[in-house]
Amino acid sequence: MSNYEIKRGVSLYSYQEEYFLGTKSLEDLIKVSAEMGAKGIELISEQTFPHYPNPLDQSVYDNWHALMAKYGTTPVCHDFMLDYKKYKNRPMPFDEQVASCKVDIDHAARLGCPYTRALVSIDPDVLVACADYAESKNVRILIEVHAPLHFDHPWIIRHAEAFEKSGSKYLGFLPDMGMFLFKFPPVWKAKFIRDGVPPHIADYICKAYEDRTLSEYVILEVEKMGGVGPAIGMAITLRHNAAFEPKRMLDHMDRIWNIHAKFYEMTEDLVEPSIPYDEIIKVLKQGGYKGYICSEYEGNRWIQDAFPVDSIEQVRRQQEMFKKLIGETATAPAA
Amino acid sequence: MFDKYMICEDGFGNVTEGGDTIGFAFQARLPYYRGIGLSMVEDIAVTIDGEAVPRDQVRFSVRGRTWTLDEMETEYSDRWNFGEKALITVLRAGGLPPGKHKLQLAERIRVSYLPFVPTTRDTKVLEIAA
Numbered sequence: 001m002s003n004y005e006i007k008r009g010v011s012l013y014s015y016q017e018e019y020f021l022g023t024k025s026l027e028d029l030i031k032v033s034a035e036m037g038a039k040g041i042e043l044i045s046e047q048t049f050p051h052y053p054n055p056l057d058q059s060v061y062d063n064w065h066a067l068m069a070k071y072g073t074t075p076v077c078h079d080f081m082l083d084y085k086k087y088k089n090r091p092m093p094f095d096e097q098v099a100s101c102k103v104d105i106d107h108a109a110r111l112g113c114p115y116t117r118a119l120v121s122i123d124p125d126v127l128v129a130c131a132d133y134a135e136s137k138n139v140r141i142l143i144e145v146h147a148p149l150h151f152d153h154p155w156i157i158r159h160a161e162a163f164e165k166s167g168s169k170y171l172g173f174l175p176d177m178g179m180f181l182f183k184f185p186p187v188w189k190a191k192f193i194r195d196g197v198p199p200h201i202a203d204y205i206c207k208a209y210e211d212r213t214l215s216e217y218v219i220l221e222v223e224k225m226g227g228v229g230p231a232i233g234m235a236i237t238l239r240h241n242a243a244f245e246p247k248r249m250l251d252h253m254d255r256i257w258n259i260h261a262k263f264y265e266m267t268e269d270l271v272e273p274s275i276p277y278d279e280i281i282k283v284l285k286q287g288g289y290k291g292y293i294c295s296e297y298e299g300n301r302w303i304q305d306a307f308p309v310d311s312i313e314q315v316r317r318q319q320e321m322f323k324k325l326i327g328e329t330a331t332a333p334a335a
Numbered sequence: 336m337f338d339k340y341m342i343c344e345d346g347f348g349n350v351t352e353g354g355d356t357i358g359f360a361f362q363a364r365l366p367y368y369r370g371i372g373l374s375m376v377e378d379i380a381v382t383i384d385g386e387a388v389p390r391d392q393v394r395f396s397v398r399g400r401t402w403t404l405d406e407m408e409t410e411y412s413d414r415w416n417f418g419e420k421a422l423i424t425v426l427r428a429g430g431l432p433p434g435k436h437k438l439q440l441a442e443r444i445r446v447s448y449l450p451f452v453p454t455t456r457d458t459k460v461l462e463i464a465a
Contacts, residue, residue, distance in 0.1 A: 016368050020337060020418040046369035050416040085447040086374055088408055121448040301336035 003288040006281070006326045009040025009076050010315055011260065012048055014297035017309040019047065024312075027067055032312050034071035036319040040292035041068070042077040042117075042258070045107060053080075053103050061110050068112070076292050077142070077174070077258050079117035080104035082126075094126065101130045101141070109137040115258050117174050118143045120155075124162035131168035142174035142258055150179050150244040151252060163255060172255035176296070177275055178262035182243040184209040185264040185274040187302040188234075194306055195230040205234050215239040246276065246283040253287035260296040266317035270324070281325040295319060337366040341457035342440050343420055348463060349430030356430040358392075359383075359463070362420040363440060366455040370416035373407040375445045377452060381425055382439035394424040433465035 010033045018024035026048060033041060045052045049060055068075060082100055084092040092100070101118070108116040116139050118127055127141050134141050143159050145151060156173075163171040184206040193202050201222055208218045215238035222235040249256060263272045284293070295318050300309045346362035363379070365371065379395060381388040395402050397419060402410060415421055423440075438461055443454040 013368065020340065020364075020368075022418065044369055046371075047417045050370065050419070051414060052370075054412060054414070081369065081447065083372060083375060083447045085445050086372060086411065088374065088377070088445070119448045304337070305339060 002285070004285045005290040006284055006322075007040055007292045008036075008038050008319055008322050008326070009042060009074075009292035009294040010036070010038040010319075011042035011044070011077075011079070011294045011296045013042075013044050013079070014295050014315050015311045016047065017300040017304065017311050026063075030067045030071050030073055033315075034073050036316050037323070038295060038315070038319050039073050040076040040294060041073050042079065042292075042294045043111075044079040044081075045104075045111075046081055053100070053107070056107075064111055075112040075114075076294060077115040077117055078104065078108040078111055078113045079144075080108075081119060082122055084122075094123075094129075097123070097126045098129045101126060102133050105130065105134050105137050105139050105141070108139045113139065115140050115142050115174070117258070120144050120146050120149050124159045127159075127171055128162050128166045128168070131166055131170050134170040135168065140170045140172055140257055142172045144174045144176055144260065145179065146176040146260075147179040147181065147242065147244075148240045150242070151175070151248040152244075160252065160255070172257045173252055174258045174260060175249055175256060176260040176262050177277070177280055178241070178260075178298075179244050180246050180276060180280060181241045181274050182276050183274045185302070187265045187299055188237065191302045191305070192230055192234040195233075197227070197231045197234050201225055201227050201231045202234065205238070209238060209243075212243065215242075246280045249283055250287050253289060256287075256289065257291050259284075259289075259291065259293045261293045261318065261322070262296045262298055263314070263318055264299045264302060266314050266321065268317075270317050270321045272318065272321070277321060277325060281322075293322065336368065337364065338455055338457050340364055341366050341442060341455065342438055342459045342461075344459070344461070346420070346422070347436075347438070347461040350424055351430075355428075357428065358424055358426040359431045360422055360424040361438060361461065363423050363442070364418060364420055365415050365444070366442060366457075367444065367446075368417070370414045370419065371444060371446075372412070372414050373402065373410035376404075376407050376415060376442070377445050378441070378443040378454075379404060379423060380441040380443070381423065382441075383425065383431070384437050388425050388427075392426045394426065396422040396424065431463050433463050435460050435462050 015029050189202050218238050219235040295315045297311050297314045343362035349356050350358050350360050439458045441454050441456045445452050
């Protein structure tokens, strides 16, 4: 008997292209997800529900639960934003930030989500101040550990220390797998070339990424090569991305309760060329991870200028990859 | 993201009020993966046929309500929803002549977690029917 239980889910963020354009409804997206066996559903409510975080009609919640029941899906996580820059010339006061988080905790509870995602830039003291309330609603708050931050960054360590000091079991982490970017994504490179980056500079940046060269040296080198505008922009992406090691999650497994399976492209042969999912799943098994791994497709913005976007096919391919990596039997019973 | 969807193909035309043509209007969307509160929309810059429109000549409307760009900055409850088509009106006596016009749009939004304030642009050539 294995000590891990990796369940497949999807963030509706993945389907932002189709939902933005109105070519797919919420029900369409839940239905296709269920058909792929991605039975855990994560969402960004400010995307899914017009007007949220303003109060929503009860009918919105009733419809949500009806869809979950109809398609056999399970609510996993409501991703919240906390717009602490709501006021142009002054920061949002601490108490107002806490009150805002409580609105999201309430909303997550009404959706039936056991988790709610906090963005990585949120002050840990705000989250600690919400912990008892979150516990009263049985919703766990997970800070999203997202590139350029990572588990060894002092900001994340500060969160970890604050969570431990609080003693709360309702504060944890939601790592985004984009922080383990081990190759420069081909769809990024192609977009930068379409935007005017000379191919030899694009080749250099990709090679420098694979050589793990410090971003500041790469930016300087691109300047020396005569790079301007989009070439500098491409080099600057190295400031915001790095190939951190999946095993760095192992120290935090007791507080990792949901995962964003970020991806930029799934090829026809079911490979994400830039994120090492084989290694990631191995680490999650080693760490005894019990929870969902939710597809988070973020490739649309890199191809939509030139190619049609098919988010559903992209997610389907990633889910097929997960079936293999997790080691699900070919004919998993419908849960 | 969504840059090319900011200016909508439908809805471009002159605006008449009480028999006078007071300007022109078009529909626009946010280049973002969620909706945001109007106070976080810092600018909606319009350029028509190469000529920048003064900020105080721009009006923003959703669901029957209209704001100036300055008024939007202190609108703390209403939102520009994900994928929602807003009506952008440019006050300009006489509007635009029939024919093709080059419309440029730059939206600047203040996103809490970003270490910069992004401006996203779209350009389209749209036609006003004769």
